[in-house]
Amino acid sequence: MKKTFVFICFLLIGISQVLYAEKPKAKHVVLIALDGWGAYSVPKAKDIPHISQLMAEGCYTLKKRSVLPSSSAINWASMFNGAATEIHGYTQWGSKTPEIPSRVLNKHGVFPTIFSILQEQKPELKTACLYEWDGIKYLIDSLAVSHHALAPDYANHPTLLCEMAEQYIKAERPHFIAVCFDQLDHTGHDAGHDTPSYYDKLKELDSYAGRIMQAVKDAGMWEDTIIMMTSDHGGIKTGHGGITLEEMETPFIIAGKNVKRGGEFEESMMQYDTASIIAYIFGVKQPQVWVGRPMTQVFK
Known part of the structure; x- marks a missing residue:
């Protein structure tokens, strides 16, 4: 009798854990990612009200690390693929296919x-x-995405991607959308990181984040949405790809449905953990080959 009782208890615990794991934390996730956004810039930036709002209303870290090398395709791949270079195989700045199988x-x-x-x-x-950088489409498994599109010639039309995101969110109410801006990275390469031009561009991108957040509200999704902001890498002087913390450390901010108002968290986070967090929010099981882990401590 005692053995039967113990067995039933374990069975019920197991069932409850499975059901809990499969219960979504929110119906919608909006990921706003800024290429070349170094975490060093956040305390120095003077006018980023929407980023600051998300940080105040949710959880964040300024110590999320890129994988190496701290370059674009490698880290966009890790962000979406839940694994590091050695496993997914993308190893170059502009990788379109894996150099390692x-x-x-x-x-x-x-x-x-x-x-x-x-x-x-x-x-x-x-x-x-x-996205604004055409290389993104090679890293997301475009056959698995309901809709993907490039915002062309953003140098002459810097608001285009923001407008595309606003229109798509309000028309389609997607469950998961990633909006990937490339403009800050170009400013870092042209004018340099940690320069007045860099902070001017970050201020501009903050306004775009605010417009995307407003589109979520206009679509009637806000109360059931989690907003995430992050980056692929940072930079130093006019470059990146090395091993300095300016190049490797990027912000990760999360706020919205079922997210704690917890402020900065100290737990270690890597680039590939981003995908695991999204999987956790939607209650899906991540592949065994992924090495990412969800930051479960940020959720209620």
Whole structure:
């Protein structure tokens, strides 16, 4: 009798854990990612009200580390792929295909991304990725995304990606959308990191983040949405790719439905943990090959 009782208790605990793991934290996730956004800039920036609002209303770290080298394609891949260079195989600044064979391939013949595991486990979800750098499309598994699109010629039309995101969110109400800006990285390369031009551009991008947040409200999604902001890498002087903390440390900010008003968290976070957090929010199981882990402490 005692053994039966113990067995039933363990069974009920196991069932409750499975059900809890599968329960989404929010219906929608909006990821706003700024290429070349170094964490060093956040305390120095004087006029970023929307970023500051998210930090005050949610949780954040200024010590999320990139994988090495601290370059673009490698870290965008890690952000969406939940794994590091050695496993997903993208090793160069502009990688379009892995230079090292990916450890595992999904049904589309590429390393599993957050988009592909959402498609496989929750095909009813509508996903999107909008971007200014054309290289992004090679890293997300475009066959697994409901909609993806490039904002061309943003040097002459800097508001275009923001406008595309506003329109898509209000028209389609996606469950997961990643909006990837490239402008800050170009400012870092041209004018330099930690310069007045860099902070002017960050202020401009903060205004775009505010417009995207307003679009979420206009779409009637706000109360059931988690907003995340982060970056692929930082920079120093006019470059990146090295091993300085200015190049490697990036912000990660999360706020919204079921997120604590917890302020800065001290736990270690890596680039590939971003994908794991998104998987955790939607209650999907991440592939064994992923090494990322969700920052569960930021949730209620």
